[in-house]
Amino acid sequence: MSELTHFNENGQAHMVDVGAKDETHRIAIAGGVIRMQPQTLALIISGGHRKGDVLGIARIAGIMAAKKTSDLVPLCHPLMLTRVAVELEPDKENNLVRCRATVETRGQTGVEMEALTAVQVALLTVYDMCKAVDRGMVMDDIRLLKKSGGKSGDWEAEDYAAECSDGC
8 A cells, every 4th residue: 555645754744746747648537426305306407496507507616616626625736727527417216416527637646636626516516506495415425436647547446437338
């Protein structure tokens, strides 16, 4: 197992020095869900929510969050992102909304935190917009699904390929 990189030899937290690392194309995909009452999901799908397009606003919130990750997570490097895509998909059968964020850059450090932040904030925005009708919503299964690029190479969650058999 690797050592934690955000601590120096004295055990103090520090920002990792990435200056000597090669610049590579880096991609991270994260996902998560928000579970809700069937009536809440029906409101979202129908567009009948008085606050507007819940999923459209959540998508924009996720994109904005990815761009602000270094402002929110203390030891993250500010990155020049080349792409942020946030997808939100209602699932009527399971009464939930799935969120998937794909973030890309060409740089010296990865974009896993940006993808995870995008998912968290997109789902949090769904909660915020729907809490008046459903305070019991639960955000769940928020995790890194896949990453590529950099010295550590590619990584994929064990169940990601099966989950993405529909071409995600």
